[in-house]
Amino acid sequence: MSDRNHNKLPNNLPQLQNLIKRDPNSYREEFLQQYRHFQSNLQIFQLKPSEYSKTLEELVLFLSQVSGLFPEDSSDFPQQLWDVLKVHSTVLDRNMRM
Numbered sequence: 001m002s003d004r005n006h007n008k009l010p011n012n013l014p015q016l017q018n019l020i021k022r023d024p025n026s027y028r029e030e031f032l033q034q035y036r037h038f039q040s041n042l043q044i045f046q047l048k049p050s051e052y053s054k055t056l057e058e059l060v061l062f063l064s065q066v067s068g069l070f071p072e073d074s075s076d077f078p079q080q081l082w083d084v085l086k087v088h089s090t091v092l093d094r095n096m097r098m
Contacts, residue, residue, distance in 0.1 A: 013034070013058055013059075013061075013062040016030055016034070016062070017062055017065050017066055020066045020069060021065075021066065021069070024066075024069040024070065028070065028073075031066060031069075031070055031073070032070075032073060034059065034062060034063070035063065035067075035073065035074060035077075037059060038056070038059040038060070038063055038077075039080075041053065041055050041056045041059060042056065042080060042084070045084075045096075046084070046088070049084070049088035049091050049092055049093075049096075050091045050092065050093055051093060052093040052095050052096055053096065056096070057095070057096065060081065063077055085097070
């Protein structure tokens with residue numbers, strides 16, 4: 001893959017998801033980058049859980065598809081989602097109730 005296309009991957013989650021599913025070991029760093037991005041967005045979201053976050057929604061969908069390929073790196077992902085639902089269920093934007 002050319003460097004030019006490789007640099008676009010973090011912003012193209014469907015393409016990255018496809019590549020990760022085909023060869024997880026080669027894209028572990030990209031996965032970790034997106035996982036850190038998710039964690040940052042989750043912290044921001046928790047400041048105002050009643051507001052819709054398209055970025056967070058896309059990251060949750062992406063991670064839901066590929067986190068199983070990296071269980072040692074993403075073992076807390078399901079619990080993080082559960083905690084958000086448990087703590088903010090009454091104020092979550094209806095589209096964010098994942």
